[in-house]
Amino acid sequence: MNNKVLVTGGTGYIGSHTVVELLEKDFEVYIIDNLSNSRIEVLDGIYAITGKQSEFEKFDLCDQDRLRTFFKNNKDIGSIIHFAAYKAVGESVEKPLKYYRNNLLSLMNLLDGMEEFHIPNLVFSSSCTVYGQAENLPVTEKTPIKPAESPYGNTKQISEEIIQDTVYSSKFIKSVSLRYFNPIGAHPSALIGELPMGVPDNLVPYITQTGIGIRDFLRVFGNDYNTPDGSAIRDYLHVVDLAKAHVMAIERLFEKKSTPSYEVFNLGTGKGVSVFEMIKSFERVSGRKLNLKVLDRRPGDIEKIWADTRHANNELGWKTESSLDEAVKTAWDWEKHYRKSNL
Ligand code: WQD
Secondary structure (H helix, E strand, O other): OOOEEEEEOOOOHHHHHHHHHHHHOOOEEEEEOOOOOOOOOHHHHHHHHHOOOOEEEOOOOOOHHHHHHHHHHOOOOOEEEEOOOOOOHHHHHHOHHHHHHHHHHHHHHHHHHHHHHOOOEEEEEEEHHHHOOOOOOOEOOOOOOOOOOOHHHHHHHHHHHHHHHHHHHOOOOEEEEEEEOEEEOOOOOOOOOOOOOOOOOOHHHHHHHHHHOOOOOEEEEOOOOOOOOOOOEEOEEEHHHHHHHHHHHHHHHHHOOOOOEEEEEEEOOOOOEEHHHHHHHHHHHHOOOOOEEEEOOOOOOOOEOOEOOHHHHHHHOOOOOOOHHHHHHHHHHHHHHHHHHHO
16 A cells, blocks of 8 residues: 555644544645745644654645646655645635646646556545535435535535546546534644634634633524524534544555445535524534624524434544544643644
8 A cells, every 4th residue: 555645735723634544644734835825834743743854845735837847756655635626615606716727727737647657546525515405314425416605615516526437437536524513622732723824714613712712702694593502503523533534545555456436425414503503503512602792694604504424434434533522622721822822
């Protein structure tokens, strides 16, 4: 087994946690990241946790010549985990071409490189956003894909199709798309975590920033949904559990001997948690009370979604280990640690 893995977007939130899990399983890791939404210091955090170095190169995957040179110089890579992409839903509505160009071109350049340099394994970072508001819950991998709500979501749908078509036309490329539900939390060491630039869009970083006093209050987007407490429901999973699934996906690709091989897995806990339940969890683990303001629903938000995890449980052998409170505690520890060392 060739244990050299290229992780694109490896200094980002999910990427950095995945690099840690790979290094701890004795994979050798190459990271490519243009640092457009992450910081180089993340590499120090990864090293502090694992005591192992990964190779790092800073460039943009849209630069095909540069990527070819990288592959030419590193002919020993056997697998790629592709995280690098823009991910802000709202921005993608305002600047769709920025999203289509970046997210699709980078993927196509990688696939060209896989063909040319004979790299067999690809794990792709996809999203439950492809399901939209599903009619039946929980959602399985067979739940119909809905027209995307945003250009960002559309790039995930199109990327999955591009990968599938490439796998079916190729003699040797195998791939797994992982559809994440809502990743939260940080490494328990608090040495790496989520680093939202500016005002966070996502619930948990907004909660921890409110808890520490950077935000005056938490905006609760809607309390009139058709849910038990009126707030929207999501399936929040610990980022370390999610990171481990990537290692298992790579191992599974090594086991697949015949092509074509393309698989999709939902990654979540299987349990829906409302915004108010999330707030309670934070208040329990932090001992702090949050100021809340209930506002209108956020445009584009769905009411409720959670994963059917049986396929990932049975086929990938993966399931989440952390409870909600454990995951939220790591998010809070990271917020405190990060603010202490950066203010
Ligand atoms: C969760 C819930 C908000 C912030 C996003 C992306 C999606 C996917 C997963 C990757 C919602 C509410 C939030 C706040 C709040 N990512 N909320 N106050 O919307 O499920 O999805 O991450 O592909 O594409 O859009 O996650 O964390 O933004 O929101 O009340 O300040 O919390 O309305 O109900 P979401 P989120």
